[in-house]
């Protein structure tokens with residue numbers, strides 16, 4: 001069968017997590033920093049290390065079969081690719097930000113104003129949608145200094161914590177796009193190797209969202225504790241040596257983890273042990 005190719009970022013914010021995801025999928029490869037390509041030893045796959053901006057087009061044009069890239073880059077390059085999986089890392093927002101002291105207070109105030117950005121395509125779409133007529137100034141980097149230099153009244157840039165905005169005297173004003181890393185492929189492609197890789201990615205993501213929990217309780221509390229634990233099917237209950245005591249094994253979603261743990265304690269759970277899960281195969 002033909003060897004698959006996946007394109008990931010060579011260096012930058014998505015590189016490490018992309019490599020980690022592939023390794024967690026059980027793929028063995030050298031993460032050569034200096035080379036552009038790495039061959040996976042235990043799966044018919046080659047990894048191409050590229051600038052993130054090139055990844056969507058490489059996938060669209062068939063140079064790579066798959067890619068891992070931020071949604072913001074996909075939107076800006078205007079390619080037609082399939083979203084195979086949302087990966088839950090590289091989360092950030094494309095925001096319009098304005099100087100802390102600004103006379104812009106409503107969306108309509110952006111009419112006639114200059115907005116500096118490296119994302120002219122996404123911003124243009126957004127402004128058309130909102131019926132705003134602003135002047136988009138495309139610059140390739142350090143967008144956050146544009147208002148200070150008198151280049152623009154506002155900016156549209158990627159923000160994760162907002163620290164960079166603050167240190168440049170700016171504040172977030174509007175959300176244009178929420179973004180995360182996406183596993184992309186070509187549309188209408190039915191390749192069993194891609195499906196196999198997708199299943200592995202899904203099992204890693206599922207495992208990330210859940211924790212394995214073992215707890216002890218008196219038998220009389222089992223029903224109340226079971227009611228709190230949907231588990232994958234239902235929890236495993238095994239007797240302890242001590243009479244009338246059992247151990248309950250289950251998985252808990254990361255999302256409501258602390259809430260669940262507190263509820264379990266109130267319901268009579270003791271000695272709660274929590275462990276990470278590597279993979280969940282359904």
Ligand code: ATP
Nearest residue numbers: 009012013014051052053070090091092158159160
């Ligand atoms: P390259 O050299 O590959 O072109 P880059 O400088 O364009 O890299 P990075 O800064 O490494 O890109 O960001 C890669 C992606 O990480 C972004 O496109 C975005 O999807 C995501 N990201 C997450 N948080 C942030 C953030 N705070 N600022 C910028 N990008 C972020």
Ligand code: ZN
Nearest residue numbers: 051052053054
């Ligand atoms: Zn880039």
